[in-house]
Amino acid sequence: xxxxxxxxxxxxxxxxxxxxxxxxxxxxxxxxxxxxxxxxxxxxxxxxxxxxxxxxxxxxxxxxxxxxxxxxxxxxxxxxxxxxxxxxxxxxxxxxxxxxxxxxxxxxxxxxxxxxxxxxxxxxxxxxxxxxxxxxxxxxxxxxxxxxxx
Amino acid sequence: xxxxxxxxxxxxxxxxxxxxxxxxxxxxxxxxxxxxxxxxxxxxxxxxxxxxxxxxxxxxxxxxxxxxxxxxxxxxxxxxxxxxxxxxxxxxxxxxxxxxxxxxxxxxxxxxxxxxxxxxxxxxxxxxxxxxxxxxxxxxxxxxxxxxxxxxxxxxxxxxxxxxxxxxxxxxxxxxxxxxxxxxxxxxxxxxxxxxxxxxxxxxxxxxxxxxxxxxxxxxxxxxxxxxxxxxxxxxxxxxxxxxxxxxxxxxxxxxxxxxxxxxxxxxxxxxxxxxxxxxxxxxxxxxxxxxxxxxxxxxxxxxxxxxxxxxxxxxxxxxxxxxxxxxxxxxxxxxxxxxxxxxxxxxxxxxxxxxxxxxxxxxxxxxxxxxxxxxxxxxxxxxxxxxxxxxxxxxxxxxxxxxxxxxxxxxxxxxxxxxxxxxxxxxxxxxxxxxxxxxxxxxxxxxxxxxxxxxxxxxxxxxxxxxxxxxxxxxxxxxxxxxxxxxxxxxxxxxxxxxxxxxxxxxxxxxxxxxxxxxxxxxxxxxxxxxxxxxxxxxxxxxxxxxxxxxxxxxxxxxxxxxxxxxxxxxxxxxxxxxxxxxxxxxxxxxxxxxxxxxxxxxxxxxxxxxxxxxxxxxxxxxxx
Numbered sequence: 001x002x003x004x005x006x007x008x009x010x011x012x013x014x015x016x017x018x019x020x021x022x023x024x025x026x027x028x029x030x031x032x033x034x035x036x037x038x039x040x041x042x043x044x045x046x047x048x049x050x051x052x053x054x055x056x057x058x059x060x061x062x063x064x065x066x067x068x069x070x071x072x073x074x075x076x077x078x079x080x081x082x083x084x085x086x087x088x089x090x091x092x093x094x095x096x097x098x099x100x101x102x103x104x105x106x107x108x109x110x111x112x113x114x115x116x117x118x119x120x121x122x123x124x125x126x127x128x129x130x131x132x133x134x135x136x137x138x139x140x141x142x143x144x145x146x147x148x149x150x
Numbered sequence: 151x152x153x154x155x156x157x158x159x160x161x162x163x164x165x166x167x168x169x170x171x172x173x174x175x176x177x178x179x180x181x182x183x184x185x186x187x188x189x190x191x192x193x194x195x196x197x198x199x200x201x202x203x204x205x206x207x208x209x210x211x212x213x214x215x216x217x218x219x220x221x222x223x224x225x226x227x228x229x230x231x232x233x234x235x236x237x238x239x240x241x242x243x244x245x246x247x248x249x250x251x252x253x254x255x256x257x258x259x260x261x262x263x264x265x266x267x268x269x270x271x272x273x274x275x276x277x278x279x280x281x282x283x284x285x286x287x288x289x290x291x292x293x294x295x296x297x298x299x300x301x302x303x304x305x306x307x308x309x310x311x312x313x314x315x316x317x318x319x320x321x322x323x324x325x326x327x328x329x330x331x332x333x334x335x336x337x338x339x340x341x342x343x344x345x346x347x348x349x350x351x352x353x354x355x356x357x358x359x360x361x362x363x364x365x366x367x368x369x370x371x372x373x374x375x376x377x378x379x380x381x382x383x384x385x386x387x388x389x390x391x392x393x394x395x396x397x398x399x400x401x402x403x404x405x406x407x408x409x410x411x412x413x414x415x416x417x418x419x420x421x422x423x424x425x426x427x428x429x430x431x432x433x434x435x436x437x438x439x440x441x442x443x444x445x446x447x448x449x450x451x452x453x454x455x456x457x458x459x460x461x462x463x464x465x466x467x468x469x470x471x472x473x474x475x476x477x478x479x480x481x482x483x484x485x486x487x488x489x490x491x492x493x494x495x496x497x498x499x500x501x502x503x504x505x506x507x508x509x510x511x512x513x514x515x516x517x518x519x520x521x522x523x524x525x526x527x528x529x530x531x532x533x534x535x536x537x538x539x540x541x542x543x544x545x546x547x548x549x550x551x552x553x554x555x556x557x558x559x560x561x562x563x564x565x566x567x568x569x570x571x572x573x574x575x576x577x578x579x580x581x582x583x584x585x586x587x588x589x590x591x592x593x594x595x596x597x598x599x600x601x602x603x604x605x606x607x608x609x610x611x612x613x614x615x616x617x618x619x620x621x622x623x624x625x626x627x628x629x630x631x632x633x634x635x636x637x638x639x640x641x642x643x644x645x646x647x648x649x650x651x652x653x654x655x656x657x658x659x660x661x662x663x664x665x666x667x668x669x670x671x672x673x674x675x676x677x678x679x680x681x682x683x684x685x686x687x688x689x690x691x692x693x694x695x696x697x698x699x700x701x702x703x704x705x706x707x708x709x710x711x712x713x714x715x716x717x718x719x720x721x722x723x724x725x726x727x728x729x730x731x732x733x734x735x736x737x738x739x740x741x742x743x744x745x746x747x748x749x750x751x752x753x754x755x756x757x758x759x760x761x762x763x764x765x766x767x768x769x770x771x772x773x774x775x776x
Contacts, residue, residue, distance in 0.1 A: 037208075037318050053670035057330075057351065060672060061205055061383050063213035065417050066498065068382045098208040099310040101494075108497045129501070137502065138414045140382055142621035143673050147664035 040096040042088065051087050052079055055094070060140060063100035070107060072140035074128050082121070089119040167605055169356045174200045174326070175589050176363040179333045179346055179388060182210035183309070183572035184551025185367030186316035191580025192363075193323035196589045200359050202328045202348050204383070204675070207317045208310070211369055211381045212572065215309030216420050216494075218301040219265075219569040220288065221258035225279040226299035229290065231255045232766055234300060236292045238567060241451055242560025243702035243712065244735060244771040245401070247757035250529035250556035252766050254567075254574045261573045262302050270315040272302055284425055287451040287564040287776075297449070301566040306494060312569060331357065332675055333387060334604040336364065336547070338395045339597065343533075343546035346391075347601035349608065351675065354668030356608075358601055360593055363546055363583045366392065366533075367576065370521040370552040371686040373679075376625075376632035378518035379411050379418040388553040390682035392525050393689070397535055397544060398739035398752070400555040401523035402686065403693035406563055406703045407637050409455040411517025413475040415502040418519065419495060419512060421565050424448040426491050428480045430459065431511065432467040438476075446776040453562040453703045454776055456516035460637045460705075470513060477511035516637050520568065522559040522703065523690075525549035526739065526754075529556055529761070531579035536739055536754040548583065550575035557737065560756075561702020611677050612668070616660035620677045623661060626654045627680075627687055635691045640707045644695035651688050655747030658684060684747070689740040692749040699734040718771050730755065735771070 046054070059075035062068045071094065082090060097103055097117070105111035106122070107129045113122055131137065174197075178189045181203035189201040203210070222231040235255040239246055262280065266272055273281040280302050288298040304311040330351045337345040337358065345360040371386025372378035389399050409430070410419040424430075429437045429448050442458035443450035450458075459476050468474050480488060480495070485508055488496070492507075499505045499512045526534050531554070533547040549555075551572045558571055634647025658681065665673035699713040700706045712718075713734040716725050730736065736753045743750075760766045 037314070038321065050669060053667075053672070054352075057670055057672045057675070061209070062381055063205075063209045063211060065214070065379060065381050065415070066502070069415065069502075072382075095206070098314055099307060100209060100213050101307065101310065105494075105497070108501060110494070110497050131501070142619075143676065144619060144621055144664065146673075 037098060040092070042091065048084060048087065051091065052082075055079060055087065055090060058094055064104075066104050067100050069137055069140050070104065070129060073137060074125055076141050076145055077128065078124060086121050089121040093117050093119070093121060093125075166609070167354070167356045169358060171358045171360060172200065173593055174198050174359060174361045175587065175591065176200070176365065176583055177202060177346055177359040177361040178365040178367060179203075180210070180367035180369060180551070180553065181205070181207035181317070181327070181329075182212040182367060182369055182551060183312050183316065183569060184554070184576040185210075185365070186313065186320055187573050187576025188365045188367060188548075188550055188579045189325045190316055190320035190323065191577050192583060193320055193325045195580065195584040197583065197587070198326075198589060200326045200328060200361070201320075202331050202333050202346060202359060204330060204332045204387075206329050207327070208313045210313060211384055212309045212313050212569075214381065214418075215312075215569055216306050217285065217422065217566045217569070218283065218303035218308050219258075219262060219573070220285065220300050220564070220566040221262040221302055221570065222255070222300055223259050223262065223280060223282065223302070225275060226282045227290070229298060229300055231258060233290055233292055233295075233298065234258065234288070235760075235766060236769055237288050237298070238558065238564060239769045240293065240772075240774055241287045241562055241564040241567075242558070243562055243774055244560065244714070245404075245557065245701060245737070245756055246560030247529070247557050248760050248768050249757050250558050252760040252762070253529045253578070254556075254558050254570060256766070257574045258570055261570065261577070265312070265315065265573065268315050268319050270304060270311050272304055284449070285564070285566045286421055286424075286446075286449050288566075308569060312573070328357070328359075332678065333368075333391065334608065334678070335601065336391050336395045337596065337600045339600065341544065343395075343544060344594065344596050344600070347604050351670055354671075356601070356605055358596075360596055362587060362591060362593060363548065365531075365579050365583075366525055366547070366549040366553050367551045368553045370524075371683060372518050372521070374627065374631050374683050374687040374690065375405075375518040375636075376628035377411065377416040377515070379408055379416055380518070385679035385683050386521075386686035387679065387682045388549065389524060390685040392533070392549075393685045393742050394744055396741070397533070398526060398741050399523060399686075399689055400526035400737050400739055401557060401561075401693075402521070402690045402740055403697055403738060404522040404561050404703050405518055405635075405690065406452060406520040406522060407456040407516035408519035409452055409459055409516055410478050410512075410514040411519070412498065412503050413470070413513040413515045416517045417498050417502050418517070419478060419498065419514060421452075423478065423480060423492060423495060426487065427483050428478055429482075430455070430514075431477050431479050432462045433469050433473065434467060438462050438467070443776045450776040451562060451564065453705070456637050456703075457705050459516055464638065475513050475515040478514045479511040480507045481509055481511065520563055521552060522555070522557070522561065522563055524553045524555040526737070527554050527556050529578070530582040531556070531575050532582060536752065541754065548579040550579050561704060608674070608678070611661070611663060611681075612666060612671070612674050614661045614663045614677070616662045618657055618660050619662050620673065620680055623654065623657050624680050624683070626657070627651070627684060630654060631687055631691065635694050638705055638707055639694055641695070641698075644691065647691050648695050651691050652747060655684055655688055685742050685744065688747050688749050689742060693738045693740050693751060696751055697734060697738065701734065714771055716771075719773050
């Protein structure tokens with residue numbers, strides 16, 4: 001996908017309250033005015049199968065390890081059985097926010113999920129993150145669960 | 151329309167892969183902090199620039215960075231960039247090139263102010279100046295004036311803020327982004343780099359990006375080890391492309407182990423915890439860092455802390471059922487302080503270690519975190535090779551960021567120097583290219599079948615039907631590296647590791663993939679990444695086995711001391727300088743024959759002079775203690 005530069009960038013739906021969750025020390029909270037980035041757009045003309053394949057790649061390749069582990073395991077459990085609307089919700093959730101940490105904080109419920117991302121899939125992700133079955137989550141899974149011949 | 155007209159052509163070797171050729175003035179591979187800064191700098195200077203990246207820019211691993219950027223702005227106390235220079239040279243254990251370190255530390259304040267002008271919202275003091283915090287290894291007055299506070303940050307999202315700012319900025323200047331394109335190889339002709347060839351994941355087409363200038367900014371290769379703090383995207387793609395082009399990589403044996411990765415998952419617990427008062431304790435409840443670094447204690451340099459933790463474990467004072475890790479204690483800090491200053495840690499500790507930080511300590515272990523080594527460059531960002539005792543520039547090729555090795559970090563990197571490295575050398579590559587080229591220059595011709603071998607390899611991997619799966623080979627490599635090339639290294643363990651890695655490398659020939667498609671084929675991409683990781687792994691372990699000394703992050707139990715040209719623990723008077731072949735204060739250059747996995751090693755000298763002796767005196771080697 002080639003991204004053209006846009007002459008009129010519009011503001012993304014920004015998170016209205018900025019609560020810092022990582023290490024801040026005693027650094028005072030800055031006023032975060034983010035430079036507007038081009039808006040995220042849903043891909044037109046993509047079949048559901050192709051969408052699933054793309055979302056698999058995009059679930060496994062994240063900005064930090066925590067999300068790599070969480071989203072790969074989530075994708076392994078749910079991606080192949082998601083309905084069309086769920087796939088669209090998931091696509092938006094993992095591709096629109098510009099800070100990968102935000103997705104992690106929403107999934108772990110340490111920050112409230114903005115209304116635009118509140119959806120069925122977000123609920124599934126939050127529930128999944130709670131790890132009620134206390135599975136060991138030490139790493140992202142291998143891909144071979146997708147190999148139909150095995 | 152903001153990109154060049156694409157010409158579709160079928161390669162003679164295969165009718166299955168449509169090829170699209172592009173022409174640009176410059177192509178940048180990688181869109182993390184360094185790649186974006188280079189792409190933006192080039193576009194601003196009027197060069198038609200392409201940025202090829204396997205990830206959306208704001209999802210590069212730079213986003214994980216929470217620490218900050220070091221710069222001697224002097225906002226919290228009187229400061230001087232020459233003190234930062236001293237700290238960095240000392241931190242590198244005198245393997246860093248002092249001209250590059252001079253360049254980086256002198257440019258640091260201007261680089262931070264420039265980012266501020268681009269709109270990066272740094273945290274501020276009450277007077278409105280940029281707030282700066284303490285970080286490991288940073289001192290005042292050449293180590294004699296106590297802890298320095300020179301790390302600038304954007305609350306807890308410095309990495310994200312950097313990416314967001316640079317990406318947004320670069321779009322105003324017409325940079326062409328090719329997102330979710332996997333770069334396969336460099337297009338080299340007669341020792342000159344003429345561009346890159348890449349796979350478009352969306353439709354499986356092959357793209358050749360022809361350009362007079364190619365910048366590699368592909369990050370590190372933490373994923374060669376079983377336990378690391380890096381995202382799964384850190385696969386050393388740029389280093390591997392350079393290796394396949396017959397060029398050397400430098401200092402790959404120097405792998406930084408961050409002291410506090412969560413035992414098991416490897417997720418990072420930031421150094422900031424120790425900055426806030428967190429302490430490391432052993433099975434006896436002792437704050438053992440007081441013994442190893444009486445002054446800096448838990449805020450000593452990372453390699454010192456990692457080695458100390460490993461010694462405690464090896465001497466039987468580890469914790470847990472297997473006594474194979476130590477604890478990071480935070481519960482002695484007031485709960486309000488924990489909540490206000492370290493809230494994100496609670497989640498990570500709970501989710502990946504099952505620990506409540508207000509009650510219990512976090513189990514931690516030194517975990518692979520950063521690669522000091524990479525593609526060798528001079529301080530201007532130009533890739534160099536070493537022939538007949540001379541450094542020579544490879545025309546058309548540049549490298550910056552974690553993928554590059556200028557070398558500013560030498561044998562060990564100080565915290566908060568990496569984000570600085572990204573912006574300074576990303577900018578340096580753009581400046582150097584702008585100095586020596588003009589926009590719109592005609593490109594020299596490229597052979598019609600350039601990149602053929604890369605497509606043949608892609609095709610072979612796509613239909614591979616051997617007996618060992620990608621995930622198995624990857625696990626074998628990771629476990630071998632983890633057992634044989636971790637924090638503490640000894641000769642026989644390393645040698646065994648080298649032999650094992652040789653056979654793991656050969657097992658690639660018998661690899662089995664299962665996804666035969668060409669659109670969004672994650673199996674294929676992860677296998678290409680494995681090929682790249684493997685080249686990095688063999689160079690790392692063979693270089694480590696050869697280096698018979700301990701320096702910075704490379705610690706040998708059987709060779710505990712640094713072997714320099716003089717013994718710096720004694721007065722120099724009367725000592726005879728050792729010849730180059732007999733000491734280890736030199737850079738390793740490693741080459742691999744991709745067909746066999748055989749590694750060849752050469753060495754080149756460290757640059758000991760600064761850019762300007764009057765402006766900044768070089769620091770002669772000394773014994774390193776904190």
